[in-house]
Amino acid sequence: MTTIKDVAQLARVSVSTVSRVINQNGYVERDTYNRVVAAMETLNYKPNAVARGLVIRKTATLGLIVPDVANPFFSDVARGVEDEAIENGYTVILCNTDWQVTREDMYIQLLRGRWVEGAIIVGNRAAPEFLMHQLEDVPFILVDSRPNQIVNAVWSNNLVGGRMATQHLIDNGCYRIVHISGPEGSPSALARREGFYQAVLSARNVQVSVVSGDFRFDGGYQAAVDLLKCRPHPNGIFAANDMMAIAVIQAANEMGIRIPEDVMLVGYDDITMARCVYPSLTTVAQPAYDMGRTASKLLITQLKHGVSDLQHVEFKPELKLRKSTERMS
Amino acid sequence: MTTIKDVAQLARVSVSTVSRVINQNGYVERDTYNRVVAAMETLNYKPNAVARGLVIRKTATLGLIVPDVANPFFSDVARGVEDEAIENGYTVILCNTDWQVTREDMYIQLLRGRWVEGAIIVGNRAAPEFLMHQLEDVPFILVDSRPNQIVNAVWSNNLVGGRMATQHLIDNGCYRIVHISGPEGSPSALARREGFYQAVLSARNVQVSVVSGDFRFDGGYQAAVDLLKCRPHPNGIFAANDMMAIAVIQAANEMGIRIPEDVMLVGYDDITMARCVYPSLTTVAQPAYDMGRTASKLLITQLKHGVSDLQHVEFKPELKLRKSTERMS
DNA sequence: TCGAGGTGTGAAAACGTTACCATATGATAA
DNA sequence: TTATCATATGGTAACGTTTTCACACCTCGA
Numbered sequence: 001m002t003t004i005k006d007v008a009q010l011a012r013v014s015v016s017t018v019s020r021v022i023n024q025n026g027y028v029e030r031d032t033y034n035r036v037v038a039a040m041e042t043l044n045y046k047p048n049a050v051a052r053g054l055v056i057r058k059t060a061t062l063g064l065i066v067p068d069v070a071n072p073f074f075s076d077v078a079r080g081v082e083d084e085a086i087e088n089g090y091t092v093i094l095c096n097t098d099w100q101v102t103r104e105d106m107y108i109q110l111l112r113g114r115w116v117e118g119a120i121i122v123g124n125r126a127a128p129e130f131l132m133h134q135l136e137d138v139p140f141i142l143v144d145s146r147p148n149q150i151v152n153a154v155w156s157n158n159l160v161g162g163r164m165a166t167q168h169l170i171d172n173g174c175y176r177i178v179h180i181s182g183p184e185g186s187p188s189a190l191a192r193r194e195g196f197y198q199a200v201l202s203a204r205n206v207q208v209s210v211v212s213g214d215f216r217f218d219g220g221y222q223a224a225v226d227l228l229k230c231r232p233h234p235n236g237i238f239a240a241n242d243m244m245a246i247a248v249i250q251a252a253n254e255m256g257i258r259i260p261e262d263v264m265l266v267g268y269d270d271i272t273m274a275r276c277v278y279p280s281l282t283t284v285a286q287p288a289y290d291m292g293r294t295a296s297k298l299l300i301t302q303l304k305h306g307v308s309d310l311q312h313v314e315f316k317p318e319l320k321l322r323k324s325t326e327r328m329s
Numbered sequence: 330m331t332t333i334k335d336v337a338q339l340a341r342v343s344v345s346t347v348s349r350v351i352n353q354n355g356y357v358e359r360d361t362y363n364r365v366v367a368a369m370e371t372l373n374y375k376p377n378a379v380a381r382g383l384v385i386r387k388t389a390t391l392g393l394i395v396p397d398v399a400n401p402f403f404s405d406v407a408r409g410v411e412d413e414a415i416e417n418g419y420t421v422i423l424c425n426t427d428w429q430v431t432r433e434d435m436y437i438q439l440l441r442g443r444w445v446e447g448a449i450i451v452g453n454r455a456a457p458e459f460l461m462h463q464l465e466d467v468p469f470i471l472v473d474s475r476p477n478q479i480v481n482a483v484w485s486n487n488l489v490g491g492r493m494a495t496q497h498l499i500d501n502g503c504y505r506i507v508h509i510s511g512p513e514g515s516p517s518a519l520a521r522r523e524g525f526y527q528a529v530l531s532a533r534n535v536q537v538s539v540v541s542g543d544f545r546f547d548g549g550y551q552a553a554v555d556l557l558k559c560r561p562h563p564n565g566i567f568a569a570n571d572m573m574a575i576a577v578i579q580a581a582n583e584m585g586i587r588i589p590e591d592v593m594l595v596g597y598d599d600i601t602m603a604r605c606v607y608p609s610l611t612t613v614a615q616p617a618y619d620m621g622r623t624a625s626k627l628l629i630t631q632l633k634h635g636v637s638d639l640q641h642v643e644f645k646p647e648l649k650l651r652k653s654t655e656r657m658s
Numbered sequence: 659t660c661g662a663g664g665t666g667t668g669a670a671a672a673c674g675t676t677a678c679c680a681t682a683t684g685a686t687a688a
Numbered sequence: 689t690t691a692t693c694a695t696a697t698g699g700t701a702a703c704g705t706t707t708t709c710a711c712a713c714c715t716c717g718a
Contacts, residue, residue: 014668049442051704054673070404094423113378278607343698380674383703
């Protein structure tokens with residue numbers, strides 16, 4: 001490992017001078033400059049960000065914590081965050097919690113220990129108060145969280161979304177409706193389920209139940225198989241996200257159950273694939289990329305201009321009608 | 330920001346003692362220990378990993394660079410890498426290059442500057458020699474790269490895979506075959522294209538062409554629309570990955586072109602969705618999760634037991650036959 | 659000729675931590 | 689009694705940077 005000292009020695013100058021060359025500040029003679037640059041070149045020297053960070057206490061890095069990168073919604077959010085960050089000279093450290101609270105906590109420690117300048121936490125499981133305590137002086141913003149009055153957040157209204165999805169099933173005549181819920185502890189999953197309850201509560205003659213999923217294909221598949229084995233099986237399913245909804249389609253296909261004739265299906269997220277499956281999936285859309293981008297922008301603004309007021313941005317969910325709930329009459 | 334000094338002061342001990350408490354080494358009296366722990370608690374003290382890293386030169390962190398987290402293949406690799414890493418006490422910093430060489434380079438600098446102990450680079454665009462130069466003494470392993478004799482690597486044989494996919498189209502009677510290629514600079518895309526050429530070269534009476542895609546849905550969609558507008562349009566398409574293949578399905582659906590009757594289609598990767606689209610997608614499977622996991626394991630073994638011999642692990646691609654190439658006769 | 663101010667350079671003190679060495683106390687063995 | 693050893697703690701030098709201060713040199717105008 002070559003250090004600034006080695007460079008200084010080879011260039012026959014002090015470390016101060018090398019530092020000045022690296023950071024392009026202070027006076028340094030043309031000749032000296034060239035000598036230093038040449039020395040850095042021959043030694044393949046790269047300044048050590050760890051030591052640098054220790055001194056200047058700036059890292060130009062943002063931390064991004066997501067529950068599951070393999071989920072298209074979250075990876076789109078991540079892309080939005082990253083694009084905005086890079087345009088503003090920040091780099092992004094992405095951490096994947098796999099929906100585990102312990103991993104979330106671990107990565108928060110990691111980020112704080114690495115002195116990220118700000119953090120974006122998507123689908124946080126820990127309470128906002130706890131996060132504030134953990135992150136202490138690191139500004140952060142939540143995405144896809146529950147609305148709350150304590151911290152900055154970007155979210156789409158999952159309560160309304162869940163209600164819309166469910167109401168749509170009811171309006172289409174479904175009367176045995178099942179909700180495949182997201183993982184316990186996911187704020188958006190919780191809100192969607194609440195929306196589901198709100199909708200069915202005001203409906204007449206509707207049998208409902210909720211089974212728990214995990215926002216993953218496999219979990220959704222398992223839930224769907226169990227569900228569709230029942231006699232009589234539900235005639236309306238609201239899956240808490242598209243991955244699970246697509247798993248339902250898969251299971252139904254294999255079991256010879258027709259969608260939408262035998263059972264109608266609504267998903268959530270409107271991932272790209274929702275249009276491509278057969279039958280195409282009715283789903284509640286939320287603008288993942290924009291949400292990420294917005295969160296990133298808000299956080300960066302705060303970093304650049306100091307603390308600001310509490311910022312809340314809400315996106316409106318939108319029901320996309322497709323074949324999986326089309327009436328055949 | 331509270332430091333070890335603050336803790337020492339509050340607990341009325343020296344920083345050395347606090348350090349001993351934190352790292353659980355050396356002698357420290359029960360009473361002192363408790364006092365220090367209490368002090369850390371009240372101050373909400375978290376050791377600073379930056380400073381720590383500077384001294385002990387170990388970070389227990391791995392760097393993972395992927396071209397596109399939104400691509401299911403890469404996110405599955407990432408999950409594999411991460412699961413293995415965490416089981417071994419490492420945390421993973423994930424970086425997303427968006428297929429841009431500049432970002433890849435930027436993140437390599439970042440990782441090196443942050444003193445990751447090892448790096449896993451997926452679908453590298455830069456040459457291995459360049460990476461060796463850049464990363465210098467940071468051990469690393471390539472995933473989904475070209476086979477080469479210089480660095481450790483885990484890959485599946487994309488050449489054979491590309492050949493298999495193409496041969497399958499030929500065997501099914503396709504005679505106007507188009508390959509939608511992956512992004513320029515992606516090693517696996519390149520190999521698949523070579524496999525394509527090898528297969529068509531040994532075939533008689535086959536018209537071929539190659540158009541370039543980007544491994545993304547949108548790029549594949551655009552390519553597909555252009556392609557299917559031609560008269561006569563191709564009757565066999567080999568898309569370099571499943572995302573683009575699914576985009577082809579989408580485009581074909583919209584244009585009233587039937588798959589497989591009018592045009593047969595093969596993808597690559599066997600992502601979960603490949604089974605769910607209509608028609609289900611014939612594709613070349615590679616075990617993304619296992620590849621990531623293997624790479625991670627290899628790297629960690631090397632880190633723990635010092636330099637080892639050059640390690641190469643090859644996975645065999647496997648053709649999954651589904652409806653998109655089913656003969657209707 | 660002198661001082662002011664711009665230019666170029668180096669020494670040394672931070673940053674927050676760990677590791678090593680020194681010192682002190684008490685217990686045990688010769 | 690004295691030497692040895694385990695236990696407990698503090699002081700201090702690193703780690704690789706940046707930044708501040710100090711000093712030296714040069715040029716220019718009065």
